[in-house]
Amino acid sequence: MDSVRTRVLIITIAAISSLAADRLSAQIGHVIDAVGPINQSMGGAGTALPLDSMGALHWNPASITGLSSELGFGFAAFAPQTELSSRLEAGAFGPGIPATAMEGTTSSDTDISPIPSLGFVCSPEGSDWSYGLGGFAIGGFGVDFPASTTNPILTPQPANGGFGFGSIFSQFQLMQFAPTVAYRWSDRVSLGFAPTINWSTLAISPFSATTPNGNGTYPSAAQTDAAWGLGYQIGVYYEDPCSGWHAGMSYKSTQWFQSYKFNSQDHLGAPRQLVFEMDYPSILSLGLGYTGFDRLSLAADVRYIDYENTKGFQAAGFDGTGAVTGFGWNSIWSFSVGGQFMVTDCLA
Numbered sequence: 001m002d003s004v005r006t007r008v009l010i011i012t013i014a015a016i017s018s019l020a021a022d023r024l025s026a027q028i029g030h031v032i033d034a035v036g037p038i039n040q041s042m043g044g045a046g047t048a049l050p051l052d053s054m055g056a057l058h059w060n061p062a063s064i065t066g067l068s069s070e071l072g073f074g075f076a077a078f079a080p081q082t083e084l085s086s087r088l089e090a091g092a093f094g095p096g097i098p099a100t101a102m103e104g105t106t107s108s109d110t111d112i113s114p115i116p117s118l119g120f121v122c123s124p125e126g127s128d129w130s131y132g133l134g135g136f137a138i139g140g141f142g143v144d145f146p147a148s149t150t151n152p153i154l155t156p157q158p159a160n161g162g163f164g165f166g167s168i169f170s171q172f173q174l175m176q177f178a179p180t181v182a183y184r185w186s187d188r189v190s191l192g193f194a195p196t197i198n199w200s201t202l203a204i205s206p207f208s209a210t211t212p213n214g215n216g217t218y219p220s221a222a223q224t225d226a227a228w229g230l231g232y233q234i235g236v237y238y239e240d241p242c243s244g245w246h247a248g249m250s251y252k253s254t255q256w257f258q259s260y261k262f263n264s265q266d267h268l269g270a271p272r273q274l275v276f277e278m279d280y281p282s283i284l285s286l287g288l289g290y291t292g293f294d295r296l297s298l299a300a301d302v303r304y305i306d307y308e309n310t311k312g313f314q315a316a317g318f319d320g321t322g323a324v325t326g327f328g329w330n331s332i333w334s335f336s337v338g339g340q341f342m343v344t345d346c347l348a
Contacts, residue, residue: 028334030141030172031281031305035059035134036074036117042338045299047287048237048248051340053119057134059285059301060250061180061192062237064121065130076115082108084145086153088163098163104151108143113173115140132180132194139174139200139280157206159216165206169222174200174280176255178233190237196252198229198280202260210274211321213266221262221274229257229280244292248285254310255280278312281305281331295342303334 034044039055050056050063053072057064087103117136124130147167148154156162175198182192207221235250262274287301307313307329316328 028305028332029281029307029329030139030174031283032115032138032140033334033336035136035138036072036119037076038072038074038340040076042299042336042340044334044336045287045289045301045338047235047250047285047299047301048246049287049289049291049297049299050237051297053121053132054117054134054136055119056121057119057132057178057180057194058136058138058176060235060237060248060287061132061178061194061233062182062190062235062250063248064132064180064192065123065182065184065190065237066239066246067121067123067130069122069124070120072117072119074117076117078113078115078140080108080110080142082110082143084108084143084151084153084168086151086164088152093163102150102152102155102163104148104154106145106148106151106154108145110142110144113140113142128184130182130184130190132178132182134176134178134180134194136176137174138176138198140172142171144169157217165208165218167205169203169205171203171224172200174198182237188238188240190239192233192235192237192250194233196231196233196255198231198255198257199226200229200257201226202276202278203262204276207262207264207274207276208324209276210272210323212323213272215267217267219264219266219272219274221260221264221276223263225260225262227258227260229255231255231280244290246287246289246291248287248289250285252283252285254282254306276312279310281307281310281313297340299336299338301334301336303336304331305334306331 034040035058036054038052046055046059050066085105090101115137121132145168153164155164177197178194180194203224205220205222206218208218231253233252238247260276264272284304289299308331313329314326
């Protein structure tokens with residue numbers, strides 16, 4: 001029975017990895033690709049071209065010296081459309097198990113999620129210093145797949161007569177607050193720094209990153225837990241008003257979080273506390289911007305998001321107790337390109 005459960009769960013993890021890859025292409029994993037409506041309209045490019053307080057505070061703290069004093073806020077609605085497909089051949093686990101091939105596709109019943117953002121920048125006239133405060137959603141994910149009798153991965157867990165996990169639910173939300181200071185080192189170069197304070201919530205069911213219950217099922221961690229995290233961000237910003245060229249580089253450190261602790265129970269109703277470790281990956285951003293055209297601004301960013309060396313995202317597999325060890329995500333490169341055309345002085 002143990003070998004059957006292990007083989008089934010390996011298939012399950014492979015299917016979930018495929019699902020994660022689909023989400024990766026749309027959202028850079030669980031990292032939101034842009035902050036605020038202006039930065040979103042630029043495809044997330046903003047490391048070297050500060051167009052508003054929210055995008056500048058998030059991608060490059062040094063770039064706030066390129067802004068006048070301003071207060072900005074925005075709201076976006078995120079409505080993911082996610083499907084999960086799996087197939088199991090007849091006799092995959094021995095004669096008659098299952099008796100016939102099983103295959104299915106299931107849509108996630110995920111509601112619309114709000115994505116708020118707020119940015120404040122103060123650039124005192126005649127001073128080389130600029131100050132800012134950002135508060136924005138920088139990460140999140142969620143699925144809500146109902147149980148199925150035809151989609152193998154969503155059939156009951158093996159101990160309950162199925163081949164998968166049963167219904168699958170997850171919800172993760174992450175807000176970051178970034179008090180920021182930047183100094184204009186010269187007419188063209190600025191430096192910036194921001195400590196980052198994070199607050200997140202997480203819920204997962206079933207919770208496979210723990211030892212299974214005595215009957216082989218995984219417990220639920222649907223009772224949402226919150227965790228705080230800390231990190232920092234540094235940046236450098238270059239602007240040449242004569243040529244119109246801008247350049248920027250920033251490094252957002254790993255955001256180190258407290259452990260998530262879920263009050264759960266086993267298959268007999270006995271209490272269990274489940275513990276999960278998951279940080280937010282470090283991000284290295286490089287950017288170029290150009291404002292030499294009349295009313296037209298262009299920006300391009302490249303980022304390296306280091307999932308592979310982030311707690312919780314390590315190579316997928318099982319430990320000796322049957323607990324899943326990580327998501328198995330690789331570190332990735334991301335590219336963003338955007339342009340802004342000023343139709344009038346008030347409309348872009």
